[in-house]
Amino acid sequence: MAYTSFNWLIENQLLLSSLLLSFILLERFCLKLLKPDFVYKLVCLIPLSMVLANLPSAMKPFENNSIGYYLIKPNIDFVNDFGFTWLNIYLLVTTLLLTTAFVIHLRFAKSLRLIPVSRSQQQHIEISGDIFTSPSINSPMVVGIFKSTLVLPSAYEKQFSVSTLALIIEHESIHMRRKDNLANAVFLMSTIFVWFNPLAWLAYASFRRLQELSCDQKVLQNKTLEQQVLYSKALIDCAASALNRMMAYSHYGDKKMILQRLTNIKRGGKGSGLAKGGLLLAAGLMLSSLVIAQPTAIDKSIAKDVRPIERVPPVYPAHAVEQRLTGVVTLKYDITTAGIPTNISVVSAKPERIFNREAKKALAQWKYSPSAQGHQDVLVQLEFALD
Numbered sequence: 001m002a003y004t005s006f007n008w009l010i011e012n013q014l015l016l017s018s019l020l021l022s023f024i025l026l027e028r029f030c031l032k033l034l035k036p037d038f039v040y041k042l043v044c045l046i047p048l049s050m051v052l053a054n055l056p057s058a059m060k061p062f063e064n065n066s067i068g069y070y071l072i073k074p075n076i077d078f079v080n081d082f083g084f085t086w087l088n089i090y091l092l093v094t095t096l097l098l099t100t101a102f103v104i105h106l107r108f109a110k111s112l113r114l115i116p117v118s119r120s121q122q123q124h125i126e127i128s129g130d131i132f133t134s135p136s137i138n139s140p141m142v143v144g145i146f147k148s149t150l151v152l153p154s155a156y157e158k159q160f161s162v163s164t165l166a167l168i169i170e171h172e173s174i175h176m177r178r179k180d181n182l183a184n185a186v187f188l189m190s191t192i193f194v195w196f197n198p199l200a201w202l203a204y205a206s207f208r209r210l211q212e213l214s215c216d217q218k219v220l221q222n223k224t225l226e227q228q229v230l231y232s233k234a235l236i237d238c239a240a241s242a243l244n245r246m247m248a249y250s251h252y253g254d255k256k257m258i259l260q261r262l263t264n265i266k267r268g269g270k271g272s273g274l275a276k277g278g279l280l281l282a283a284g285l286m287l288s289s290l291v292i293a294q295p296t297a298i299d300k301s302i303a304k305d306v307r308p309i310e311r312v313p314p315v316y317p318a319h320a321v322e323q324r325l326t327g328v329v330t331l332k333y334d335i336t337t338a339g340i341p342t343n344i345s346v347v348s349a350k351p352e353r354i355f356n357r358e359a360k361k362a363l364a365q366w367k368y369s370p371s372a373q374g375h376q377d378v379l380v381q382l383e384f385a386l387d
Contacts (some may be wrong), residue, residue: 006087011071013197016052019046020203026279029207032267033275036213043187043207045283052287056335068307068380087240090196099190102249104247111136112143112151127173139238140168142250148176159237161165167231176248184208184248198304209257211250213264220265230264306335306378309369314362316384320354327351327383329359335375339368347379353373355384 023046026039127150135154142148150172153159160168175181184207192205220228235258279346320327330347343358359382368375 006090009194012050012054013194016046016050016194017197017199019049020197020199022201024199024206026371027210030275031213031264032271034295035217036210036264037217038276039205040210042279042283045287049287056332057280064244067321068378070311070313070380070382072314072316073246074321074386079376080238093195094192097195098189100190101192102250105249108247108249109143114151115154117152127169127176140172142172142175142181145181145248148179148181150176160234160276161230163227164230164234167223168234171215171219172250174218175211180211180250181248184211184250185247188248210261212257213261216261216265218266228265232265235261286351306368308366309339310367312362312365314355314358314382314384317355317358320384321386325351325354326384326386327355327357329384331359331363331380331382333363333378333380335378336373337371337374341366341368341378355382 025044026034031039072378083294088187111138112132112134112232114134119131130149131155132149132151133156134151137151138153138159140152140156143151152168156165187204187207191200194200216231220231223231238258317327327350329349331344332347333341333344336342341363344363346356346360349356363380
């Protein structure tokens, strides 16, 4: 199970990297046209695209009659000098990172030394739920994953005026309503599971920046110039040393992030409707392409989109591994009413006669769902690859 999941993770890295890179570039260069809140919401396209790309054939909303493609790799454990397989290395590093993130959150929670704010002290704070203060922080933040809690600096009454505090509380209320800490935890966990992909870490940092920029946009969208100035000054006051990047809690950020937020506040505007529409159209086309299988160059009149319910992978011939040979075998066959492949023949093979025997032997063991009439002239292409 672990080996299969690891293979699936590796095989989907090209698609995932493309999605993450697009998200990073939008955050870095397109906020003036698209605005932070719009780009922040686009992160939902990443998991949606991954799900659509991996839907079983029977669940895909669009039918196609293309050939079935399967990638075959030799069943060899590549072992490094220390005697660990790549899978073991992956599991070890993933476990260490997950443990580290858990310990960091526990230590941070203990260091807060929370003090409840009495109801009488909350008269200028319009927010539901309990409020706490902490001597360990110098800027407001929301803590907790499933149940969020507002935590203020111990000297918040001296640090902020009533008007400024109201704007800050509005900012934190948005975090709490959107369950941003839960979103951060999910994104962080997902990033840890693909820790070997640097784009995942860059995308997580972009996500966190967009989260704060999005809140700023929502807070200031109907505010006066004076309120925008008060809010900007509060950001400067709240600039903190960078918190650990493996924290899932929302925070105002370091000085570099504060500068980015101030720049975005100064920029203002609503973004370009044309740019947003064009991007949504491109995203829609991309999602549509993910739920349609690849077209085949072989005569479609004999191609059927039939997927096995039980598939036995061919054995990669030992002599082919030794000679570093790769190839492709296309097979044509019928499926009986009981779901058993029969009349298996080779349509094409490159190179010839290297992989044919193992391909036919494996295909004969496949099983399909029983049907009233069976299927004829079904095509499948098996690609034997070492990398």
